[in-house]
Amino acid sequence: MMMDHFSSDQAVNIYKSLGEPTRYLIVQLLLQHNQLSCTEIKDKINQVANSTLSHHLKLLKDCQVLQCTRRGKLRLYSCNKEVLTLYAPYLLK
Numbered sequence: 001m002m003m004d005h006f007s008s009d010q011a012v013n014i015y016k017s018l019g020e021p022t023r024y025l026i027v028q029l030l031l032q033h034n035q036l037s038c039t040e041i042k043d044k045i046n047q048v049a050n051s052t053l054s055h056h057l058k059l060l061k062d063c064q065v066l067q068c069t070r071r072g073k074l075r076l077y078s079c080n081k082e083v084l085t086l087y088a089p090y091l092l093k
Contacts, residue, residue, distance in 0.1 A: 038075060
């Protein structure tokens with residue numbers, strides 16, 4: 001993916017998504033653990049309903065902050081470090 005194709009609208013969406021405390025926490029967890037399933041993320045966050053967590057994951061994925069891979073029936077989420085390096089390098093320290 002070429003980062004120079006990002007529009008200012010996409011940058012705003014990335015910052016908005018990271019500005020919400022639960023989504024910010026999800027990104028921090030994934031940076032610590034590299035890759036987690038939805039169930040593992042929910043277990044670590046604790047106070048989020050499944051539908052709410054799915055919504056947060058979808059928003060982070062839509063703005064390309066998160067990547068999702070499938071392993072059998074599991075969906076494993078990880079951070080897109082290329083996007084974070086460009087838009088939120090402070091998270092990678």
